[in-house]
Amino acid sequence: MQLPFWPVLLVDLLGSALMIVFSILCVRLSFQLRSQDRENVVWTYLLMVSHALTAFAVSRGVGHIAKELLILGDRPDIWAALRPYSGSINTITFCVVGAVTLFFERIWRVYQQVLRDKEALQEAHEKLLFMNKHLEDLVLERTQELARSEGKYRRIFEVSRDMIAVVDAGGTLLDINPAGREMLGIPHHLTGRESALPDFGSFFARREDWDRLRERILRDCYVSDAEVDLVAADGREVNVLLSAASECEVSRKTEIFHFVVKDISQRKAMQQQLLQADKLASIGQLAAGIAHEINNPLGIILGYTQLLIREEPEGTERYEDLKTIERHSRTCKTIVEDLLSFSRRAHTKKETASLHETIEEVLSVVRHNLELDQIQVEKDFDPAVPLLVLDKDKMRQVFMNLIMNAKQAIGKDGWIRVETRFDPGRRQIRVAVRDNGCGIKPGDLPRIFDPFFTTKGTGEGTGLGLSVSYGIVKNHAGDILVESQVGEGSTFTVVLPVENEDEENAGT
Amino acid sequence: MKKGPTIFGRRKRFALFLGLLLVVVPRAVWATQVHAEPEGLYAHQLAHAFFLVSMGILVYWLRERHLTQHRGWRYLQYAAIFFILWNLDTMFVHHLEGREDLFLTFSKGTLQAALQPFPGREWLTWAFYLGKMDHLLCVPAILFLYLSLRELIRTGYRFPRSENG
Ligand SMILES: Nc1ncnc2c1ncn2[C@@H]1O[C@H](COP(=O)(O)OP(=O)(O)OP(=O)(O)O)[C@@H](O)[C@H]1O
Ligand SMILES: [Mg+2]
Numbered sequence: 001m002q003l004p005f006w007p008v009l010l011v012d013l014l015g016s017a018l019m020i021v022f023s024i025l026c027v028r029l030s031f032q033l034r035s036q037d038r039e040n041v042v043w044t045y046l047l048m049v050s051h052a053l054t055a056f057a058v059s060r061g062v063g064h065i066a067k068e069l070l071i072l073g074d075r076p077d078i079w080a081a082l083r084p085y086s087g088s089i090n091t092i093t094f095c096v097v098g099a100v101t102l103f104f105e106r107i108w109r110v111y112q113q114v115l116r117d118k119e120a121l122q123e124a125h126e127k128l129l130f131m132n133k134h135l136e137d138l139v140l141e142r143t144q145e146l147a148r149s150e151g152k153y154r155r156i157f158e159v160s161r162d163m164i165a166v167v168d169a170g171g172t173l174l175d176i177n178p179a180g181r182e183m184l185g186i187p188h189h190l191t192g193r194e195s196a197l198p199d200f201g202s203f204f205a206r207r208e209d210w211d212r213l214r215e216r217i218l219r220d221c222y223v224s225d226a227e228v229d230l231v232a233a234d235g236r237e238v239n240v241l242l243s244a245a246s247e248c249e250v251s252r253k254t255e256i257f258h259f260v261v262k263d264i265s266q267r268k269a270m271q272q273q274l275l276q277a278d279k280l281a282s283i284g285q286l287a288a289g290i291a292h293e294i295n296n297p298l299g300i301i302l303g304y305t306q307l308l309i310r311e312e313p314e315g316t317e318r319y320e321d322l323k324t325i326e327r328h329s330r331t332c333k334t335i336v337e338d339l340l341s342f343s344r345r346a347h348t349k350k351e352t353a354s355l356h357e358t359i360e361e362v363l364s365v366v367r368h369n370l371e372l373d374q375i376q377v378e379k380d381f382d383p384a385v386p387l388l389v390l391d392k393d394k395m396r397q398v399f400m401n402l403i404m405n406a407k408q409a410i411g412k413d414g415w416i417r418v419e420t421r422f423d424p425g426r427r428q429i430r431v432a433v434r435d436n437g438c439g440i441k442p443g444d445l446p447r448i449f450d451p452f453f454t455t456k457g458t459g460e461g462t463g464l465g466l467s468v469s470y471g472i473v474k475n476h477a478g479d480i481l482v483e484s485q486v487g488e489g490s491t492f493t494v495v496l497p498v499e500n501e502d503e504e505n506a507g508t
Numbered sequence: 509m510k511k512g513p514t515i516f517g518r519r520k521r522f523a524l525f526l527g528l529l530l531v532v533v534p535r536a537v538w539a540t541q542v543h544a545e546p547e548g549l550y551a552h553q554l555a556h557a558f559f560l561v562s563m564g565i566l567v568y569w570l571r572e573r574h575l576t577q578h579r580g581w582r583y584l585q586y587a588a589i590f591f592i593l594w595n596l597d598t599m600f601v602h603h604l605e606g607r608e609d610l611f612l613t614f615s616k617g618t619l620q621a622a623l624q625p626f627p628g629r630e631w632l633t634w635a636f637y638l639g640k641m642d643h644l645l646c647v648p649a650i651l652f653l654y655l656s657l658r659e660l661i662r663t664g665y666r667f668p669r670s671e672n673g
Pocket of ligand 2: 401404405461465466
C-alpha cells in the first residue's frame, strides 16, 4: 500500500495561505477592538496574540509554501539554506504567543484592580463634586434644622412657668426666661448681651446661700432641689426650690450654670396655713372640753349670785360686791361661750340671709362709737353678692370682731373700708375689712388666730376675737385671710362659699 | 480567588511536566540516531510544548472566569483547544519525522511522491500521514480566533464592572 503525498502538499499549501489570510484579518479585528476601548489591556493582549500568530502564520506559511515550491522546483539547496530561519522564527513565535498568554492572567488581575481603583476614584470624585455643589444647600439645610431645634428649646425656655436662668461662674446672669424675670422683678428691656443684667447672687436673701450653692455646683457639677429664699428687685421675698447643673464651656473657658427655679412661696404659705389650722383645731378641742366643764358651775355661780342680789337691798356694800361677782361671772360665761363657738360645739341655726344686711346691722351698732374717734367707714358692696345660708348672729359676731379690731388698731382718726365681692367663677364671696391702722408685725401674723393671743393690755383684749371668728367662718366652710403691712394697715378677708344655686338672687 | 493561584500553579506545573515528558521521550528514541545538531529540534519541540501549555492555561482561565458564557470568548476557547490539538499533532509528527524505520519515500520532491510503510508499521505510517495534514487543525484554530474577535466586536463586549477575580 502506498500513501500518495500530494494531499499533504495540497493541505499544506492551502492551509498556509488560509493561515496567512486569517491571521491578517485577526490583526485587523483586534486593532478595531482595541480602538473601541483603548484602556482595556485585554484587547491589547488579544492584539498581541494576533500579531504573534500572524507572525507565526506568515513565517510558517511562507516557509511551507516556499519549501514545497522549492522542492517541487527541484531547488532543495535553497530550501536547505532557508530552513533554519523559518524553523527558528516559528519557534520564537510559539514562545511569544505562549508567553503573552501566560501573562494574560496577570494582566487581567492588574486590569481588574485598575478598574476597581478607577471606580473608587470616580466615586470619590463624584462625591466631592456633589459635596461641592450641594455644600451651600447642605449648610442651609443644617442651619434650618438648627433653627428649628433652637426654636423648640427657645419655646420651652419662653413658656416655662419656672425660672430658667443661665449664669456664669462669677454669678453674672447671661440669660433668663420671662418667668424668671417676673419672679425676680427684672425689667424686660434688660438683656444679658450688654451684661446689663444684675448679678444673680444679689437676689439671694442671704448672700452666703449663694456662695455655698456655687461651691456645691462647682464641686458636684449639679445641685438638685435646694430650698432658698430669694428677694426680688422690688423687695418681695420668694421661697424657691432650685436645681442647677454646670457645664464647661470651652470657648469661654469658664463654667456655665443652668438654673431651674420653682417658686414655692404659695406652697409654703399653704403648708403654714395647714399647720395653723391643725394647731387651732387641737386648741379648739381642748378649749371646748374645758369650756363645757366650766359652763355648768359658772351657771350655778351666776344663779346663786343673782339669788343673793335679789335678797340684798340696793346700795349696801354687800350688794356692790355681789354685783361685781355677777359681772365677772358673766364675763366668764361670755368667754366660755366664745370658746364653745370657736370650737363649733355651740349650736348654730342657719337661715337664708343677706350678707350685706348683716354687715349693715353691725355697722349701725358701731357707727356712733367709730364717729367718736373720727374713724370714717366706707362701704363698697358688690350688688351681685347673692343671698347665703348662714348663722346671722354668729356672722354678726365675726364682723363685729373684725371691725372692733380695726378700730383698736387705728386708735383715733382713720378709715375702715368694707368691701364685698362675688366671684361667680369660683362661686365664692369675699368680704374684706381694711383699715389704715398700725398693722401687724410679721412675727405675730402666724399667731393672731391663736386663742388668747393678744397684743393688747389686760382688760382691753382677751385674744379670743379672731380665734372665735375663725371658728365661725370655718363652720361656714369659709376662710379668713390676712394681709398686713406694719404702719400702713391690715386687710382681713372673709371668704365664704356660695353653696346653692337657688340662693343666687342678689340681695343688698 | 484565594485558593486559585495555588491550584492553578499546581496544574501549570503538571502541564509543564507533561510537556517536558513529550520532549524527553523522543530524545530516548533519537539517542540511537546520528543527528548532528539536535538542539534546534529540541527548542522547537519545547516551544510547541510551551505554546500548548499556555493555550491550556488560557482555556482553564476562560472557563474559570465564566467568560465562556459569551459566544465570543467561547470561540476563543475553541481556538485554544484547536491550537492544543495542533501542537500535539505537530509534536507527534516532528517526533516521527526523524525515524527511518517506518516507511519508504518514493519520488521525493515530486508531485508523485508517496509513502510505503514497512510491514507492521502501517498504523504509525497512517498516523504520520494524517498528522502531516496539521493545517486541518490550525486553520480551524485561527478561524475560531477570527470569529471570536468578530463576535466580541459585534456585541461590543464590555467587561463586568467589578469582577471578583
Ligand atoms: N385690724 C388689726 N390691726 C392690727 N392688729 C390686729 C388687727 N386685728 C387683730 N390684730 C392683732 O391680733 C391680735 C388678736 O386679735 P383678737 O381679735 O383675736 O384679740 P384682741 O382684739 O386682742 O382681743 P378681743 O378681740 O378678744 O377683745 C390683736 O391683739 C392684735 O394685735
Ligand atoms: Mg379683737
